[in-house]
Amino acid sequence: MIRHVISVRQFEDKQLLTRLFKRASEFIELPPAQYPKPLTNLTMASVFFEPSTRTRLSFETALQNLGAQLISVENASEFSSAKKGESLEDTIKVLNAYADGIIMRHPEPGAAERAAKISAVPLINAGDGGGEHPTQALLDLYSIERFLGKVDGLKIALVGDLKHSRSHHSLALLLSNFNVELYLVAPKVLAMPTEVLDYLRGRKVVFQELTTWEPVIDKLDVLYMNRIQQERFRLEEEYLAVKDAFCLTMKDVKRMKKSAAILDPLPRINEIAVEVDSDHRAKYFEQVKNGLYLRMALLEYLYQA
Ligand code: NCD
Numbered sequence: 001m002i003r004h005v006i007s008v009r010q011f012e013d014k015q016l017l018t019r020l021f022k023r024a025s026e027f028i029e030l031p032p033a034q035y036p037k038p039l040t041n042l043t044m045a046s047v048f049f050e051p052s053t054r055t056r057l058s059f060e061t062a063l064q065n066l067g068a069q070l071i072s073v074e075n076a077s078e079f080s081s082a083k084k085g086e087s088l089e090d091t092i093k094v095l096n097a098y099a100d101g102i103i104m105r106h107p108e109p110g111a112a113e114r115a116a117k118i119s120a121v122p123l124i125n126a127g128d129g130g131g132e133h134p135t136q137a138l139l140d141l142y143s144i145e146r147f148l149g150k151v152d153g154l155k156i157a158l159v160g161d162l163k164h165s166r167s168h169h170s171l172a173l174l175l176s177n178f179n180v181e182l183y184l185v186a187p188k189v190l191a192m193p194t195e196v197l198d199y200l201r202g203r204k205v206v207f208q209e210l211t212t213w214e215p216v217i218d219k220l221d222v223l224y225m226n227r228i229q230q231e232r233f234r235l236e237e238e239y240l241a242v243k244d245a246f247c248l249t250m251k252d253v254k255r256m257k258k259s260a261a262i263l264d265p266l267p268r269i270n271e272i273a274v275e276v277d278s279d280h281r282a283k284y285f286e287q288v289k290n291g292l293y294l295r296m297a298l299l300e301y302l303y304q305a
Contacts, residue, residue: 002302004116005124008134008174009199016301017177021142023297024290035296037067038303044068045099047091048126049076049106054266054288055126055136059103062295066303071098077107092119101303122302130164130232136265137170139294143287144222147261151175154221157183157213159246160271162192164232167265169196171224176200182207183216187245189238190228213246218255223248223262227269249273256281263287 002010011017027035044063048056056074063070073080082091088106092115095102102123104115109131116123127133145151156175158168162184173196175182182200184192184207191209200207210216213223225248233239248262253276256262264272264284276282 003122004112004119005122005134005298005302006112006116007125007132008137008170011134011138011174012177014177017138017141020138020294020297020301021145023300024142024293025146027293027296028290032065035065036300038300038305039063039066039068042068042100042303043098044070044101044103045095046070046072046074046103047076047080047095048074048104049080049082050127050129051075052105052126054291055105055133056103058288058292058295059124059126059135061292062299063103065292065296066299068101068299088115089118092123096120124298124302127166129166130169130229131166132170132173133166133265134170134174135295135298136167136291137174138298139291140167140171140224140263140265140287141174142294143263143283143290144261146290147283147286148221148259152179154178155181155183155216155219156222156224157185157216157220158192158224159185159213160226161190161228161232161242162186163190164229165226167226168224169193172196173199176203176205180205183210183213183220184208185210185213185246187211187242190242190245213252217252218257220256220260223256223260225262225264225268225271227267227271244270246271247273248276250275250279253279253281 046060101121103126105126107129109129112125112128162168228243230239247270260281261283262281
């Protein structure tokens with residue numbers, strides 16, 4: 001039984017993944033008036049120390065759909081006592097006095113684990129700096145399965161700022177439970193962290209590191225893009241040197257398999273040209289919708305009686 005959701009490494013149990021995905025698909029079909037209310041009488045805190053559109057709003061919608069009462073700090077770095085210098089540990093202790101669960105995004109890798117250590121109520125990592133983003137990876141995997149009908153046997157490219165992109169880290173780790181071929185495509189300076197690569201090696205995942213998608217684009221089943229993570233660079237010139245490393249245009253998409261899916265956790269900056277949006281392979285806005293239902297399934301599972 002999972003209590004805190006800190007890392008996708010907690011989701012090695014395929015039966016659990018199947019159960020969550022099945023439930024998310026049921027939620028998609030269910031009229032909102034028939035949503036179950038397992039979170040009735042529970043107060044849930046959504047505390048975001050970093051910007052968010054999709055993760056925060058989908059979590060808050062999911063919580064309310066399931067009957068929870070919500071307390072929320074959307075800009076906790078500015079508008080919580082963190083601004084006055086309160087430690088994360090103290091903030092979490094205080095939230096425990098009000099809430100039955102905490103959804104937290106924080107700029108420091110490892111912050112979710114630190115917070116979970118002292119939280120008596122379940123804590124869900126909604127992104128910890130350049131660390132992990134477990135619920136994003138769950139919805140990404142769910143999306144892959146929904147769009148392609150399977151996960152095993154797929155050729156999947158993760159493209160972009162693999163050094164800093166927590167969505168890429170978590171998805172790579174989660175995909176290690178499956179029999180997939182991974183292509184990790186990034187400029188050398190933005191390569192996937194050694195820690196993730198070692199984990200993949202340890203789990204015998206077939207992967208290849210590349211600096212361009214050229215050799216593989218025509219055989220991919222999934223092209224998973226994400227923006228260059230500007231806020232994680234120490235020096236602006238380092239960001240400027242790589243900011244245009246990738247831009248997917250229709251010229252590239254035309255070379256892809258007809259059955260392929262293009263995903264992106266969003267926000268899209270310039271890694272995908274807007275012209276791609278109308279191609280049938282562009283699935284990123286549908287992927288967003290899956291996030292709501294997957295998060296409902298996860299919350300229902302965490303708070304089951
Ligand atoms: C991602 C994030 O915050 O890590 N966005 C999201 O949660 N959908 C990706 C990103 O910010 O690039």
